[in-house]
Amino acid sequence: MTDANGMxxxxxxxxxGTMDMLILKTLSxxxxxxxxxxxxxxxxxxxxxxxxxxxxxxxxxxxxxxGWLDAEWRQTENSRKAKFYxxxxxxxxxxxxxxxxxxxxxxxxxxxxxxxx
Amino acid sequence: MSLxxxxxxxxxxxxxxxxxxxxxxxxxxxxxxxxxAEWESRGxxxxxxxxxxxxxxxxxxxxxxxxxxxxxxxxxxxxxxxxRFAARQLWKHPAFTVTAMLTLALGxxxxxxxxxxxESVLLAPLPYHNAERxxxxxxxxxxxxxxxxxxxxxxxxxxxxxSRNLETVxxxxxxxxxxxxxxxxxxxxxxxADTNFARVFALRPMAGRLFTAEEHAAMVSERxxxxxxxxxxxxxxxxxxxxxxPEEIVGVLPEGFDYPGGTQVWVxxxxxxxxxxxxxxxxKAVALLRDGAGFTQTGTELEALSGRLEAxxxxxxxxxxxxxxxxxxxxxxxxxxxxxxxWAAAGLIxxxxxxxxxxxxxxxxxxRQRELAIxxxxxxxxxxxxxxxxxxxxxxxxxxxxxxxxxxxxAVKVLVAMAxxxxxxxxxxxxxxxxxxxxxxxxLGTAIVSAMLPAMRASKVDPADALKCDASRGMTRHGAGxxxxxxxxxxxxxxxxxxxxAGLLLRTMMVLNARDMGYQTRQMLxxxxxxxxxxxxxxxxxxxxxxxxxxQLREMPGVEKVxxxxxxxTGSYGSNGYYETKGGETGGGLPVxxxxxxxxxxxxxxxxxxxxxxxxxxRGRDFGAEDTHESGMVAVISxxxxxxxxxxxxxxxxxxxxxLDADKWMTVxxxxxxxxxxxxxxxxxxxxxxxxxxxxxxxNQIHIVLRTTVKPLTLMHAVEERIAKTNPLIARRYxxxxxxxxxxxxxxxxRAALISSFAGVGLVLAMLGVYGTIAYSVAQRRFEFGVRMAxxxxxxxxLRSVLGHAAxxxxxxxxxxxxxxxxxxxxxxxxxxGVRPADPASLGMVSxxxxxxxxxxxxxxxxxxxxxDPMVALRxx
Numbered sequence: 001m002t003d004a005n006g007m008x009x010x011x012x013x014x015x016x017g018t019m020d021m022l023i024l025k026t027l028s029x030x031x032x033x034x035x036x037x038x039x040x041x042x043x044x045x046x047x048x049x050x051x052x053x054x055x056x057x058x059x060x061x062x063x064x065x066x067g068w069l070d071a072e073w074r075q076t077e078n079s080r081k082a083k084f085y086x087x088x089x090x091x092x093x094x095x096x097x098x099x100x101x102x103x104x105x106x107x108x109x110x111x112x113x114x115x116x117x
Numbered sequence: 118m119s120l121x122x123x124x125x126x127x128x129x130x131x132x133x134x135x136x137x138x139x140x141x142x143x144x145x146x147x148x149x150x151x152x153x154a155e156w157e158s159r160g161x162x163x164x165x166x167x168x169x170x171x172x173x174x175x176x177x178x179x180x181x182x183x184x185x186x187x188x189x190x191x192x193x194x195x196x197x198x199x200x201r202f203a204a205r206q207l208w209k210h211p212a213f214t215v216t217a218m219l220t221l222a223l224g225x226x227x228x229x230x231x232x233x234x235x236e237s238v239l240l241a242p243l244p245y246h247n248a249e250r251x252x253x254x255x256x257x258x259x260x261x262x263x264x265x266x267x268x269x270x271x272x273x274x275x276x277x278x279x280s281r282n283l284e285t286v287x288x289x290x291x292x293x294x295x296x297x298x299x300x301x302x303x304x305x306x307x308x309x310a311d312t313n314f315a316r317v318f319a320l321r322p323m324a325g326r327l328f329t330a331e332e333h334a335a336m337v338s339e340r341x342x343x344x345x346x347x348x349x350x351x352x353x354x355x356x357x358x359x360x361x362x363p364e365e366i367v368g369v370l371p372e373g374f375d376y377p378g379g380t381q382v383w384v385x386x387x388x389x390x391x392x393x394x395x396x397x398x399x400x401k402a403v404a405l406l407r408d409g410a411g412f413t414q415t416g417t418e419l420e421a422l423s424g425r426l427e428a429x430x431x432x433x434x435x436x437x438x439x440x441x442x443x444x445x446x447x448x449x450x451x452x453x454x455x456x457x458x459x460w461a462a463a464g465l466i467x468x469x470x471x472x473x474x475x476x477x478x479x480x481x482x483x484x485r486q487r488e489l490a491i492x493x494x495x496x497x498x499x500x501x502x503x504x505x506x507x508x509x510x511x512x513x514x515x516x517x518x519x520x521x522x523x524x525x526x527x528a529v530k531v532l533v534a535m536a537x538x539x540x541x542x543x544x545x546x547x548x549x550x551x552x553x554x555x556x557x558x559x560x561l562g563t564a565i566v567s568a569m570l571p572a573m574r575a576s577k578v579d580p581a582d583a584l585k586c587d588a589s590r591g592m593t594r595h596g597a598g599x600x601x602x603x604x605x606x607x608x609x610x611x612x613x614x615x616x617x618x619a620g621l622l623l624r625t626m627m628v629l630n631a632r633d634m635g636y637q638t639r640q641m642l643x644x645x646x647x648x649x650x651x652x653x654x655x656x657x658x659x660x661x662x663x664x665x666x667x668x669q670l671r672e673m674p675g676v677e678k679v680x681x682x683x684x685x686x687t688g689s690y691g692s693n694g695y696y697e698t699k700g701g702e703t704g705g706g707l708p709v710x711x712x713x714x715x716x717x718x719x720x721x722x723x724x725x726x727x728x729x730x731x732x733x734x735x736r737g738r739d740f741g742a743e744d745t746h747e748s749g750m751v752a753v754i755s756x757x758x759x760x761x762x763x764x765x766x767x768x769x770x771x772x773x774x775x776x777l778d779a780d781k782w783m784t785v786x787x788x789x790x791x792x793x794x795x796x797x798x799x800x801x802x803x804x805x806x807x808x809x810x811x812x813x814x815x816x817n818q819i820h821i822v823l824r825t826t827v828k829p830l831t832l833m834h835a836v837e838e839r840i841a842k843t844n845p846l847i848a849r850r851y852x853x854x855x856x857x858x859x860x861x862x863x864x865x866x867x868r869a870a871l872i873s874s875f876a877g878v879g880l881v882l883a884m885l886g887v888y889g890t891i892a893y894s895v896a897q898r899r900f901e902f903g904v905r906m907a908x909x910x911x912x913x914x915x916l917r918s919v920l921g922h923a924a925x926x927x928x929x930x931x932x933x934x935x936x937x938x939x940x941x942x943x944x945x946x947x948x949x950x951g952v953r954p955a956d957p958a959s960l961g962m963v964s965x966x967x968x969x970x971x972x973x974x975x976x977x978x979x980x981x982x983x984x985x986d987p988m989v990a991l992r993x994x
């Protein structure tokens with residue numbers, strides 16, 4: 001598997017390990033299909049994070065199998081069939097855990113960086 | 118929850134592969150459509166929008182592949198694809214597949230079969246209660262420097278009452294005797310045991326009860342009850358006569374218990390005054406160790422106990438020490454060496470099989486060198502290149518293993534049928550899970566071993582090199598040929614070791630068969646006869662009855678000579694022990710070393726026995742009618758006994774006595790030739806012959822020997838009729854001296870036959886190996902041969918060079934094999950009779966055999982090398 005897409009502009013691939021959290025967070029606002037999630041992540045991060053469809057769909061399968069997401073094919077607003085993902089109760093709990101974990105780490109890193117400056 | 122989803126989603130993906138692929142493809146397509154739709158809504162043309170979507174998301178194919186490869190089921194899929202590929206490869210190369218599979222089937226089958234026997238006999242616990250606490254009591258005698266598996270009654274009683282580590286001790290004896298039922302007698306294995314016997318083995322009768330000490334009672338096996346009374350319950354209450362005593366059957370023991378040695382009837386024994394001797398080792402004893410008392414601890418205790426006994430009975434117990442041995446070891450000890458030996462031989466076969474398959478694999482991997490090189494050049498990892506080689510090997514091994522196990526079923530049957538009667542626990546031998554596990558382990562082991570070299574070579578292929586060199590033009594890499602030659606050498610060496618083993622054992626058999634036993638074995642009918650008697654008077658009457666019977670039998674046409682004997686060589690009855698000669702000047706016996714008392718076989722015979730057996734009378738006279746119960750006691754001795762106790766002096770007229778029954782002095786009246794008592798492997802030794810009339814107690818259970826002028830067994834019916842007329846209650850069985858001889862070397866024959874067949878298999882495999890190597894190298898050198906012939910090389914020279922190659926390989930293998938054989942030879946020394954372990958004749962024969970085999974195997978490829986048409990060879994490709 002080679003997933004080097006050779007992009008070297010300002011936007012970055014999603015940081016390793018945070019994809020799950022971003023997906024869970026995005027879905028906590030309501031069910032979305034794959035492209036919807038990608039667009040939401042890019043929009044909210046003002047284009048900082050760029051989502052690769054292969055990685056995103058793989059991650060969605062992983063989360064679904066972990067029991068954090070449920071998936072269902074239904075009509076989109078422009079009447080095409082799409083696979084919509086929604087958060088399960090377990091997924092909501094997982095989001096809390098991951099958010100807390102992330103905040104703790106980010107805080108720690110921020111403090112370390114401030115100390116330097 | 119999540120694990121459940123992993124499993125079900127994965128399985129769904131596995132079962133409905135297409136469905137899953139379609140779903141992933143749909144989702145990817147939909148993703149790109151949405152992306153394009155969004156670009157379109159921002160004002161791009163549909164075409165531009167699609168291009169923009171692809172610019173952002175990469176190629177759809179890549180996304181599909183990435184998303185589709187998620188999940189454990191994909192690993193399974195890759196493996197199953199590889200397996201299918203391997204299976205196809207094997208299918209396309211049937212010669213390789215079938216040869217490798219059969220080779221492994223032979224190796225694994227032989228090992229599984231031998232292991233079945235080893236496991237059931239040596240490893241599995243005894244099928245009795247408290248199996249690991251059961252022990253046999255033995256007597257160590259410093260005079261003979263070893264332990265005998267028997268005890269004297271008083272010693273065993275002392276151990277029973279004094280040992281605190283032994284919960285209980287049971288003393289028993291017995292053997293094959295006639296059991297009188299209502300209308301006939303049946304030969305059965307009967308054990309006379311005390312009441313502790315049931316306690317040692319925690320016996321529970323399936324019908325009736327255990328016997329008690331006071332009664333004349335017996336217990337019988339379930340089989341005996343079924344065969345003779347129809348059912349277990351029906352046997353209870355019946356009365357049988359054993360050795361003249363009526364015994365009531367009080368209980369039936371369940372199937373599966375037949376200790377000792379296939380016993381059918383257990384009779385309550387009653388201590389007799391005659392048992393009190395501390396020098397007659399007429400009993401065996403089993404003991405149950407107390408829970409927690411180990412064998413070492415018990416051994417120490419018995420050592421101290423033996424010391425006390427020695428102090429109390431300085432004359433009789435001198436140099437005697439009581440010991441315990443785990444019952445399993447006592448039962449299987451003798452067969453251990455043979456079985457382990459066979460196991461090692463089977464291991465060698467497997468090794469040869471492995472080498473053969475490894476060699477086949479190597480040839481195959483060389484054929485596909487280009488394919489592998491291309492794969493490497495295209496960027497496959499080393500592991501990916503090795504994987505198919507391993508998979509193929511595992512598949513071949515699995516098929517071989519399955520065929521091997523299938524082969525093992527009949528092989529075990531044959532083994533058990535062939536095995537000598539002495540093989541303990543033969544009835545327990547069966548394939549079980551342990552054996553299957555062993556076979557599986559062997560299979561995987563062989564798969565890995567035989568694939569190791571080829572796979573490593575495959576992974577080391579340097580694409581550039583491999584593509585450059587072209588085997589068909591004779592430009593093989595040097596290392597390859599060397600490795601193949603090495604394998605053939607190893608194979609020849611291993612086969613050599615096997616064949617030398619077979620040669621030595623076969624020579625032993627030849628020696629044994631050709632041995633002069635000291636008596637005639639041809640034209641001898643042997644009748645085991647057991648006359649029912651109890652009191653001595655009845656015994657005397659039995660002697661008279663036998664005498665009359667002999668006279669009648671002598672009258673029969675075809676019968677030349679008839680005699681009776683207790684202690685027939687290779688027969689089932691017999692006795693031996695110490696004897697004394699009247700020492701000093703009065704008797705003229707040689708001085709006796711008190712630590713090594715003179716030992717001899719004891720034989721009780723009727724007049725005419727020596728003539729009937731063809732044992733030469735060297736001095737004095739045979740027993741005769743004048744030697745009656747009332748006349749002076751006489752004896753005949755063998756030459757070895759005369760030499761051992763009287764030296765050069767004339768023994769006739771000297772005095773001798775032994776503890777067989779009466780402790781009386783006997784006058785030596787004759788000297789006869791020595792015989793080999795137990796088997797042809799025995800040394801001709803000292804024998805003390807006594808007349809039946811003077812030892813009537815030993816005259817009821819005898820062998821009748823008939824020297825015939827016709828084929829012995831043709832007289833069986835006539836003799837049977839005659840004996841039945843005289844006394845139908847005599848239990849009798851028929852055999853011939855030749856058959857008895859044969860049985861006495863059954864173990865040797867078993868070993869020789871098995872090792873020979875192993876060596877035969879080894880030889881065939883080695884032949885295949887040599888053939889394969891030479892054929893392959895000839896095929897590769899066709900171009901070279903073509904060139905040589907184009908330049909005028911003689912066909913003979915080419916044939917010579919090919920055969921020379923095979924002969925060189927064989928010679929190196931033979932030299933290595935000789936070294937190995939000489940190193941391993943001491944392991945088989947104890948199995949050889951009349952042959953030295955480094956027997957030059959065997960080594961020479963085997964060397965010649967292997968050399969001829971190797972050259973023969975090379976003949977066909979050699980001949981085909983001379984048929985190479987230069988023009989065709991040069992034009993080929």
